[in-house]
Amino acid sequence: MNFEPSRKSAVERLENFVENNLIEYSKLRNFDFGPNNRKNISCLSPYITHGSLTEIEIINKALKKHSFIKSEKFVQEILWRIYWRGWLELRPKVWSDYLTDLSNLKLKFKNNQNYLNAINGKTNIDCFNFWVDELKKQNYLHNHTRMWFASIWIFTLKLPWQLGAEFFMKYLCDGDSASNTLGWKWVAGIQTKGKNYIASEWNIKKFTDNRFNNIKLNENPVPVADDRNYTVVNNSFLNAPLSNDKDLLIFDNNLSFEQSDFKDQLFKNIYFVFNGNETRQIKLDEKVISFKKSLIDSKIKDLKNKSLNCRIINIQDLKSMKENLLALYPTISENLDYINSNSLKNINFLFRKIDQYSWKYCNKGFFNFKNYIPKIIQEFI
Numbered sequence: 001m002n003f004e005p006s007r008k009s010a011v012e013r014l015e016n017f018v019e020n021n022l023i024e025y026s027k028l029r030n031f032d033f034g035p036n037n038r039k040n041i042s043c044l045s046p047y048i049t050h051g052s053l054t055e056i057e058i059i060n061k062a063l064k065k066h067s068f069i070k071s072e073k074f075v076q077e078i079l080w081r082i083y084w085r086g087w088l089e090l091r092p093k094v095w096s097d098y099l100t101d102l103s104n105l106k107l108k109f110k111n112n113q114n115y116l117n118a119i120n121g122k123t124n125i126d127c128f129n130f131w132v133d134e135l136k137k138q139n140y141l142h143n144h145t146r147m148w149f150a151s152i153w154i155f156t157l158k159l160p161w162q163l164g165a166e167f168f169m170k171y172l173c174d175g176d177s178a179s180n181t182l183g184w185k186w187v188a189g190i191q192t193k194g195k196n197y198i199a200s201e202w203n204i205k206k207f208t209d210n211r212f213n214n215i216k217l218n219e220n221p222v223p224v225a226d227d228r229n230y231t232v233v234n235n236s237f238l239n240a241p242l243s244n245d246k247d248l249l250i251f252d253n254n255l256s257f258e259q260s261d262f263k264d265q266l267f268k269n270i271y272f273v274f275n276g277n278e279t280r281q282i283k284l285d286e287k288v289i290s291f292k293k294s295l296i297d298s299k300i301k302d303l304k305n306k307s308l309n310c311r312i313i314n315i316q317d318l319k320s321m322k323e324n325l326l327a328l329y330p331t332i333s334e335n336l337d338y339i340n341s342n343s344l345k346n347i348n349f350l351f352r353k354i355d356q357y358s359w360k361y362c363n364k365g366f367f368n369f370k371n372y373i374p375k376i377i378q379e380f381i
Contacts, residue, residue: 105163
């Protein structure tokens, strides 16, 4: 896959998919025909993760071309990301516990040969090895393949899900702390207690068009045991007061400022915050870091063409900025971790309206959230 790091490329990809391929999406979306044939899926996730495209504009574009009935499955998939983020926002300790688990497991498995074989694509499972290579080269995997991959990692290779989630975050150019962490927990059978996702030979063969052989898997695994329970925290997600004399921070999850709820608000300066590997617990592949940096550079160029005063800063620079700052909320992630771990109390958050509205429906499972999708669409589309 070739993801050009610009909003222009994102919009072109969206328009092409809606015009030519969305109508077949619900029927073909589960097929992985290989990295050179992705017409059956949108491949918009790298742009959604970084906010280069917003969920609202994607759904709006889809519904202008097709009816809700014909677009429903696609709309649901787009809103999954809002759901996962909202679910995690209501249970922030899930993320901090994951990072603690990960730190301990990395030490324990540092020299584990089974783990080393897995991350280097040297297992006895051909399809898994192919996907490891594809992930490292393309920085992308089909969603169905991610589910198979995670199931094989956990139940056949018998490796901790936390290490697999880190492996994905390292290499995926659409890596999202909520979707990735909770997706791996779901496959393991922890997110929905006792209900794990089981990869099977017949399913992989069917949905990869019989591209793989030698698929010997554990197809009768028990779910991973984890007795931790997380209560919903009370958070109103209220915006800080707006002011024309304050600077605005934008992190790498909100890069479409001109599409944001605050596009008409005046700010003294706009700072795009770049978070490199020096400050990350999960070290990202250099191609992923480069993609993030290039998206930010492209966005700054776009905004300067509109005479907006903006520039890029490193996340470490935030510690020397003592004045009160406004920031588009970075969501639970390593960006927010940096703010909290350094007690940067002078940074006050602005939340997207769609998140403020939708996250209150994320206190239960997605099937409950799905009941509110018509209300969300009516409110914002």
